[in-house]
Amino acid sequence: MDKNILFLENFYTLLNAGYSVEESLELCQNILNIPIIHQLTHRLREGEDIYLCLLEASLPKIFKEYFSFYQTKNCLSEAIEKSLRIYKTKESFQNQLKSKMTYPCILLFFLFFFSVFVVMILLPNVNNLFQSFDIKKSILIEILLIGFQFFPFFIMIVFIIFIFLIVRLLYGLKHKKFKIIEQYLKLPIMKTILQKYFSLKFAVYYHELALEDMDSAMIIKVLNQQMNESDIKIVLYEMNNRILDGEAIEQLLEDFEYLDHLFIVFFKMYISNPQKHHSIEQYIQLTYKEIDYWISQFMKYFIPCIYTFVALFVITIYITIIIPMMNVISEV
Numbered sequence: 001m002d003k004n005i006l007f008l009e010n011f012y013t014l015l016n017a018g019y020s021v022e023e024s025l026e027l028c029q030n031i032l033n034i035p036i037i038h039q040l041t042h043r044l045r046e047g048e049d050i051y052l053c054l055l056e057a058s059l060p061k062i063f064k065e066y067f068s069f070y071q072t073k074n075c076l077s078e079a080i081e082k083s084l085r086i087y088k089t090k091e092s093f094q095n096q097l098k099s100k101m102t103y104p105c106i107l108l109f110f111l112f113f114f115s116v117f118v119v120m121i122l123l124p125n126v127n128n129l130f131q132s133f134d135i136k137k138s139i140l141i142e143i144l145l146i147g148f149q150f151f152p153f154f155i156m157i158v159f160i161i162f163i164f165l166i167v168r169l170l171y172g173l174k175h176k177k178f179k180i181i182e183q184y185l186k187l188p189i190m191k192t193i194l195q196k197y198f199s200l201k202f203a204v205y206y207h208e209l210a211l212e213d214m215d216s217a218m219i220i221k222v223l224n225q226q227m228n229e230s231d232i233k234i235v236l237y238e239m240n241n242r243i244l245d246g247e248a249i250e251q252l253l254e255d256f257e258y259l260d261h262l263f264i265v266f267f268k269m270y271i272s273n274p275q276k277h278h279s280i281e282q283y284i285q286l287t288y289k290e291i292d293y294w295i296s297q298f299m300k301y302f303i304p305c306i307y308t309f310v311a312l313f314v315i316t317i318y319i320t321i322i323i324p325m326m327n328v329i330s331e332v
Contacts, residue, residue, distance in 0.1 A: 015077035063087040100299045144320040173231040195260035207280040
C-alpha cells in the first residue's frame with residue numbers, strides 16, 4: 001500500500017478517536033515519518049488551513065477530487081474517509097484489471113517481436129533456400145509469406161491507433177472538450193463505458209447532496225458551480241443549461257446521452273419519491289458489482305482469444321516455412 005494512503009487512513013482514524021489535527025499529525029509522524037507529514041505540519045504551524053494543505057499535497061488525483069467535494073459537506077475525518085473509500089474501490093478495479101492483463105500483454109509483445117524476427121531474419125533465409133534449390137512455391141505459401149511481411153506493421157498500426165484513441169479520450173476528459181466526448185459517444189463500446197463512468201461519478205456526488213433534502217435542480221446547480229476541476233463538469237454543465245432553459249429533469253433524461261439506462265431508471269424513481277434517496281446508493285453498489293462482472297467476462301473471452309491467435313500464428317509458420325524446409329531436406 002502507498003505510504004501516503006496509509007497515512008490518510010491513520011490520520012482519519014486518530015481524528016475519529018478524538019485527537020486534534022496537530023496531535024494526529026504528530027502521532028502519524030511517529031508511525032510513518034514520511035515527507036508529506038512534515039510538509040503538512042510545517043504549513044499548519046504557519047497558520048494555513050488543513051483542507052487546503054491536503055488538496056495541495058502530493059496525494060492521488062482521484063482522492064483530491066472527491067475530497068474537494070466532501071470537505072464542504074463533512075467534517076475532516078469523514079471527508080477523508082469517504083474520499084479514501086472511493087479511491088480504494090477504483091484502485092482495486094484498476095489493479096484487478098492490470099493483474100489480469102499482464103500475461104496477455106506479454107504474449108502480444110512476444111508475438112510482435114517474433115513476427116519481426118520472422119520478417120527480418122527467417123523469411124529472407126527461407127527465400128534464399130527456396131531459390132538455391134529451385135523450389136516452386138505454392139500460391140498458398142506465397143500468400144502467407146506476403147502476409148507475414150505486413151503482419152508486424154499491422155500490429156504496430158493497430159497499437160498506434162489504440163494509443164491515440166485512449167490519449168485523445170483522456171485529453172477530452174481532462175480539458176472538458178465536449179465535441180471530443182460526443183464523438184466517442186457515437187462508438188457503441190465507448191458509449192457504454194463513458195455512460196457508466198459519468199453515471200457512477202454523478203451518482204456519488206448527487207447522493208451526498210440528496211441526503212440534505214435538496215431538490216434535484218438545486219443539486220445540479222450546486223454541483224455545476226463546485227465541480228469546475230472535475231471531468232463530471234461535462235455532464236453537469238449540459239444538464240444545468242437545459243434546466244435553465246426551462247426543461248424539466250424528467251424530460252431531460254429521455255434523450256440525455258451521457259447517462260446510462262440503469263441510472264436513469266433509478267433516478268426517475270428518486271424524482272418520483274425523493275424520500276427514496278437510497279435508490280441512488282443502490283445504483284452505486286450495483287454498478288460496482290456490474291463493473292467487476294464486466295472485467296471478469298472480458299478476461300474470460302479475451303485470454304482464450306490471445307491463446308488462439310498465438311496458436312494460429314505458430315501453425316501458420318509451420319505450414320509456410322517448416323514443412324517446405326522438411327520437404328527440401330527429404331529430397332536432398
